[in-house]
Amino acid sequence: MAQVYLQETGNGGSEHEPSGSRFRRRLAELRRDPGIWRRGIVLAVLAVLLALVMIFHAYLPNDVGNTGSLIETFLPWLGLAVPLLLAGALWRRSATALIAVVLPAVVWTNLFGGLVTDKSGAGGNLMVATHNVDADNPDPKGTAESVATSGADVLALTELKAGAVPVYEKALAGTYKYYAVEGTVGVWSKYPLTSSAPVDIKMGWTRAMRTTVATPSGPVAVYVAHLPSVRVKLNAGFTANQRDNSAEALGQALAGEPQKKVILLGDLNGTMNDRALSPVTSQMRSTQGAAGDGFGFSWPAQFPMARIDQIMVRGIKPEASWTLPRTGSDHLPVAARVTVRQ
Numbered sequence: 001m002a003q004v005y006l007q008e009t010g011n012g013g014s015e016h017e018p019s020g021s022r023f024r025r026r027l028a029e030l031r032r033d034p035g036i037w038r039r040g041i042v043l044a045v046l047a048v049l050l051a052l053v054m055i056f057h058a059y060l061p062n063d064v065g066n067t068g069s070l071i072e073t074f075l076p077w078l079g080l081a082v083p084l085l086l087a088g089a090l091w092r093r094s095a096t097a098l099i100a101v102v103l104p105a106v107v108w109t110n111l112f113g114g115l116v117t118d119k120s121g122a123g124g125n126l127m128v129a130t131h132n133v134d135a136d137n138p139d140p141k142g143t144a145e146s147v148a149t150s151g152a153d154v155l156a157l158t159e160l161k162a163g164a165v166p167v168y169e170k171a172l173a174g175t176y177k178y179y180a181v182e183g184t185v186g187v188w189s190k191y192p193l194t195s196s197a198p199v200d201i202k203m204g205w206t207r208a209m210r211t212t213v214a215t216p217s218g219p220v221a222v223y224v225a226h227l228p229s230v231r232v233k234l235n236a237g238f239t240a241n242q243r244d245n246s247a248e249a250l251g252q253a254l255a256g257e258p259q260k261k262v263i264l265l266g267d268l269n270g271t272m273n274d275r276a277l278s279p280v281t282s283q284m285r286s287t288q289g290a291a292g293d294g295f296g297f298s299w300p301a302q303f304p305m306a307r308i309d310q311i312m313v314r315g316i317k318p319e320a321s322w323t324l325p326r327t328g329s330d331h332l333p334v335a336a337r338v339t340v341r342q
Contacts, residue, residue, distance in 0.1 A: 040094025
């Protein structure tokens with residue numbers, strides 16, 4: 001009679017051992033491992049700190065280099081640390097770290113899980129779009145033609161270079177009968193525009209405007225704004241003070257708007273998470289947050305990392321929000337469908 005011998009493996013088991021038995025044996029070994037709770041303490045501490053930063057980001061100080069605003073600008077990206085911490089916990093075979101990693105995972109899901117899903121609907125009787133066309137855009141004509149094919153009823157352009165304005169006017173004339181340009185921002189519309197005027201956002205030159213669009217469902221106040229740029233400098237941190245002052249001025253203009261139906265379009269150089277934009281964001285509703293599909297990052301165009309181009313509404317229902325195809329700009333255009341009720 002042939003005898004069958006089981007070859008012992010180096011870990012004390014058998015190469016013919018059933019997978020279920022092998023798992024239970026491994027689990028028993030881990031339970032007997034006295035270091036399973038002592039290992040990975042540093043990883044556990046990092047996981048807890050990550051969760052605390054996400055939970056209390058609004059309380060992070062802005063006094064030194066606007067650190068709080070900088071972190072809030074890229075807040076969703078902190079979630080990338082969760083799988084790294086998880087991999088470290090598994091590699092260290094640390095139960096303490098594994099349990100701790102659950103905390104930032106839950107916090108991130110609570111903050112941003114809703115943005116991952118598609119909340120867009122099929123409704124809407126007005127489509128709007130906004131695009132920072134980039135003053136150094138090598139192809140303004142192609143950019144104008146690209147955004148014109150989006151189907152938007154109202155189109156806002158920011159960072160318009162004076163010499164390029166005639167190019168945009170000519171390229172958009174076939175789609176939009178009405179338009180108004182104030183400084184470096186402009187509105188093109190399929191519906192009549194009235195009361196177009198610059199809005200002072202404390203910059204010394206015009207980078208914001210207001211107009212009234214006579215939509216089929218009634219008049220809508222449309223604001224277009226391009227808040228000052230921000231920079232990250234080693235000696236100064238997040239240089240956003242001028243932007244913050246402009247956001248305060250824009251917020252005051254919106255607060256004094258007599259029209260009940262309001263749309264804000266433009267490049268705010270900040271995200272909805274940035275507490276420095278609260279004079280604006282506290283009054284308006286983000287179409288991306290209410291009816292977007294994903295995070296809708298719009299900048300930089302080659303690898304979008306932040307949603308700084310915004311479409312926000314008041315007294316109007318968001319139905320869908322999305323980014324448009326890349327143009328010659330360093331920003332992606334963004335669009336939204338909204339319902340304007342009579």
